[in-house]
Amino acid sequence: MNTLVDDLRSALDPVRVRTGPSELSLYRRDASNMEGSASVVCLPQTTAEVQACVRIARRHGVPFVPRGSGTGLSGGAVPLDGAVVIATSKMDQILRVDQLNRLAWVQPGLLNLDLSNRLHHLGLHFAPDPSSQQTCSIGGNVANNSGGPHCLAEGVTASHVLAVQVVLPDGSITMLGGEEPEPAGYDLRGVFVGSEGMLGIATEVCVRLTQNPPGVKTMLMDFASVEDGAATVSGIIAAGMVPAAVEMMDQLCLQAVEAYIHADLPVDSAAALLVEVVGLPNGLEADVERIVAIAQTHRVKTVRVAQDDDERALLWKGRKSAFGAIARIKPNYYLHDTVVPRSKLPEVLAKVYEIASRYELQVLNVFHAGDGNLHPLLVYDAREIGASERVHLAGQEIVRVSVEAGGVLSGEHGIGLEKRDYMPLMFSEIDLAAQQALRCAFDPAGLANPGKVLPSPASCGDIHSVPEGVWI
Amino acid sequence: MDLNDFAEEVGSSGPVTIAGLATRGGPVEDVRPVMAPVGIEWMQPDEMTVCCGAGTPVEELDAALAAHGQSVAIPPTGTVGGALAVGQSGIRRLGYGPVRDTLLQARYVNARGEIVKAGGPTVKNVSGFDLCRLLVGSHGTLGFLGDVILRTRPRAEHEQWFVTTDDPESVMLQLYRPTSVLWDGTSTWVLLEGDHRDVDAQADRAQLSRSDPPAELPMGGRWSVAPSTIPSLVGSGRFVAEVGVGIVHHEHPRPVSAIDPSVVELHRRLKHEFDPTERLNPGVDVLSLG
Numbered sequence A: 001m002n003t004l005v006d007d008l009r010s011a012l013d014p015v016r017v018r019t020g021p022s023e024l025s026l027y028r029r030d031a032s033n034m035e036g037s038a039s040v041v042c043l044p045q046t047t048a049e050v051q052a053c054v055r056i057a058r059r060h061g062v063p064f065v066p067r068g069s070g071t072g073l074s075g076g077a078v079p080l081d082g083a084v085v086i087a088t089s090k091m092d093q094i095l096r097v098d099q100l101n102r103l104a105w106v107q108p109g110l111l112n113l114d115l116s117n118r119l120h121h122l123g124l125h126f127a128p129d130p131s132s133q134q135t136c137s138i139g140g141n142v143a144n145n146s147g148g149p150h151c152l153a154e155g156v157t158a159s160h161v162l163a164v165q166v167v168l169p170d171g172s173i174t175m176l177g178g179e180e181p182e183p184a185g186y187d188l189r190g191v192f193v194g195s196e197g198m199l200g201i202a203t204e205v206c207v208r209l210t211q212n213p214p215g216v217k218t219m220l221m222d223f224a225s226v227e228d229g230a231a232t233v234s235g236i237i238a239a240g241m242v243p244a245a246v247e248m249m250d251q252l253c254l255q256a257v258e259a260y261i262h263a264d265l266p267v268d269s270a271a272a273l274l275v276e277v278v279g280l281p282n283g284l285e286a287d288v289e290r291i292v293a294i295a296q297t298h299r300v301k302t303v304r305v306a307q308d309d310d311e312r313a314l315l316w317k318g319r320k321s322a323f324g325a326i327a328r329i330k331p332n333y334y335l336h337d338t339v340v341p342r343s344k345l346p347e348v349l350a351k352v353y354e355i356a357s358r359y360e361l362q363v364l365n366v367f368h369a370g371d372g373n374l375h376p377l378l379v380y381d382a383r384e385i386g387a388s389e390r391v392h393l394a395g396q397e398i399v400r401v402s403v404e405a406g407g408v409l410s411g412e413h414g415i416g417l418e419k420r421d422y423m424p425l426m427f428s429e430i431d432l433a434a435q436q437a438l439r440c441a442f443d444p445a446g447l448a449n450p451g452k453v454l455p456s457p458a459s460c461g462d463i464h465s466v467p468e469g470v471w472i
Numbered sequence B: 001m002d003l004n005d006f007a008e009e010v011g012s013s014g015p016v017t018i019a020g021l022a023t024r025g026g027p028v029e030d031v032r033p034v035m036a037p038v039g040i041e042w043m044q045p046d047e048m049t050v051c052c053g054a055g056t057p058v059e060e061l062d063a064a065l066a067a068h069g070q071s072v073a074i075p076p077t078g079t080v081g082g083a084l085a086v087g088q089s090g091i092r093r094l095g096y097g098p099v100r101d102t103l104l105q106a107r108y109v110n111a112r113g114e115i116v117k118a119g120g121p122t123v124k125n126v127s128g129f130d131l132c133r134l135l136v137g138s139h140g141t142l143g144f145l146g147d148v149i150l151r152t153r154p155r156a157e158h159e160q161w162f163v164t165t166d167d168p169e170s171v172m173l174q175l176y177r178p179t180s181v182l183w184d185g186t187s188t189w190v191l192l193e194g195d196h197r198d199v200d201a202q203a204d205r206a207q208l209s210r211s212d213p214p215a216e217l218p219m220g221g222r223w224s225v226a227p228s229t230i231p232s233l234v235g236s237g238r239f240v241a242e243v244g245v246g247i248v249h250h251e252h253p254r255p256v257s258a259i260d261p262s263v264v265e266l267h268r269r270l271k272h273e274f275d276p277t278e279r280l281n282p283g284v285d286v287l288s289l290g
Helices: A005-009 A021-026 A049-060 A113-124 A138-144 A187-192 A228-238 A251-261 A281-297 A309-320 A320-325 A342-358 A387-403 A420-426 A429-441 A461-463 B002-011 B057-066 B078-085 B132-137 B167-173 B198-207 B229-231 B263-273
Strands: A038-042 A066-069 A082-085 A094-098 A105-107 A161-167 A171-178 A201-208 A214-224 A244-248 A269-278 A302-305 A332-335 A362-367 A376-380 B016-019 B032-035 B041-042 B048-054 B101-110 B115-119 B145-153 B159-164 B180-183 B187-191 B221-224 B237-242 B245-252
Touching: A005 A038, A005 A049, A021 A038, A038 A429, A049 A066, A049 A082, A049 A161, A049 A201, A066 A201, A066 B221, A082 A362, A094 A113, A105 A113, A113 B048, A138 A201, A161 A187, A171 A187, A171 B263, A187 A362, A187 B132, A214 A228, A214 A281, A214 A309, A214 B101, A228 A244, A228 A281, A228 A342, A244 A309, A244 B101, A251 A309, A251 A320, A251 A342, A251 A376, A269 A281, A269 A309, A269 B032, A269 B229, A269 B245, A281 B198, A309 B229, A320 A332, A320 A362, A320 B187, A332 A387, A342 A362, A342 A376, A376 A387, A387 A420, A420 A429, A429 A461, A429 B115, A429 B132, A429 B263, B002 B032, B002 B115, B002 B145, B032 B229, B041 B132, B048 B057, B048 B078, B057 B078, B101 B132, B115 B132, B167 B187, B229 B245
Parallel strands: A038 A082, A066 A082, B016 B032
Antiparallel strands: A094 A105, A105 A201, A161 A171, A161 A201, A214 A269, A214 A302, A244 A269, A244 A362, A332 A376, A362 A376, B041 B048, B048 B145, B101 B115, B101 B145, B159 B187, B180 B187, B180 B237, B221 B245, B237 B245
16 A cells, blocks of 8 residues: 555655655744644645645545644644645735725735735735734635734634635535625635634635725824723724724833834833724824824823824834844743733733733733734743743733633634633533534544644544533 | 523424514424524623624614614614524625624524533634634524624714716726615615715715615515626616625526535535534525525
């Protein structure tokens, strides 16, 4: 009998079936700090080749792991138990653009920012803009239902995907969703988005495109307390405005970034808000006035409205440079991702500071305040004895206090391996059984990226033999 | 009635159907009907969320949200649960998005009579599989919605319908984010929202005339087509098409289209996983509805 690798090499150009130790090592992890082991890495160029990889893996009873750019932060693309990695990086073409109806068909390996850059001359863009948008792929965005600063007004990836052509775990090719708005039946497109590679592999994606705004106003406002900043955010939303983005940086973050990029940031303030509104000129001016007035009722210290594109770019550079800046403090960081109701931001942030201080860690907060999406950055030196353990324990507590405050486990990074075992914090056994039922309908054999998202799943055949009301 | 009572009523055996205000076809005939809890549990305008029983009339929810200058992007009749279970959008979908994007969290009763939570209470959430999107449009065949948390949206300061005889393509290219663009083969109606000065300026630029909303929409069938195929509807009968969306309100029933066998098989397996004895809304075939 042929080996797995022999079969793959007969289906794909052998140079795109890699087994070298350095490559296997490269593909055993994503951007998280978790590691697995791959038996072989495949780089298909077509849907038919993806199908061949899935069929061969299935025939050999070996699990497969879909992979985009490997920028995920929750271990979703980490191969477990010698899985076949199917990387879509060589499938990176824009297949078709419909300017009038504002949609595009793309291959999954296309990079997020490349898509928007290449649509710029049409006045269109792809709205989800994760911080990793220069390197993350559209397929990865689909798998993780990715967000980004501008998802406050526009919604996350699920709102921007109309259809996915997929190779299902049984090796068949089908289309979920469509250009038409209400395809018959269940919203299979909807459940596929965010399924972290556990329901199949996307081989073509039909994305909705968004008109570039005719006008943009970006402002930086700073406050003497986190409470005032958070109250300003709630005040803006309650007043009926949904800015394109509302980002918050706390003092440690402001100081770290200022030392790095010298953008004249308000380093003496407890928190700063970066608020961006977009639209037509009159509405835009009115929104800026109302936002400043709301900030004033919450004791804003200074308001800086970007006067031109350069200044706007500089303000955003402050927000986006946080990760570079922290390298000046400590060599390692662990980025968390939870969501809490906006009204609970001050309370939860206070707890985050308390947790970090108890574990003798520095924490910087730079996050999507508009939708309550916290991103505490724990900075540490992995060479210090016990540091990694302290980071891990502190992270656990941060997740717990977020959920206890009425929040959720993840706002945009996904569950993957990182938060799989935290799922019971948010879901009962009955809730998890329903998620497992979805998984079983798509992948009864359990070969598509197993071991992620769902804690200790039962095998699919067992489900209906369990006594009523009981779950294993 | 609270959620626990509702779950008890659904029970764990025997055929059962979900009833609301019967604005979308009503419950399955000759099957024991149950009704979901009614009433708004809480509203959090500064979180842009609201929680209510699935049996709450959309009108009641809308009136309560209006007091806070907000609304939800679901069509105006029947119950909230019915609107979600059917999943059809209203004519403002171009601006407001589909119904499926409004549901953040659902607590539903499954075929075993258990209460199941799907999704989460915050606008942003990627914790686990997105069962909420599976429930929207599932016509009560996988579970009965008990209570839901919905994403709200601010009401615009100003809105105005316009009309023109220009073709919809040129209208679409001239406007920034219209809320609705409708076309009957001759006239194009446009709904603009926002600051009244911006609305007027956009309308002037595209040479639109103020008008009433289009008169009654044809009720023979609700078609769902790729928006790029809308121009080819001319000659098919009387219609009003939602430009940029692809919903067509047509005098004739929706043409039957073939469904991929893999998709049919996924539906069969999903139904089997969620409702193995086919007791929930028995006989309802979601693939043949529309």
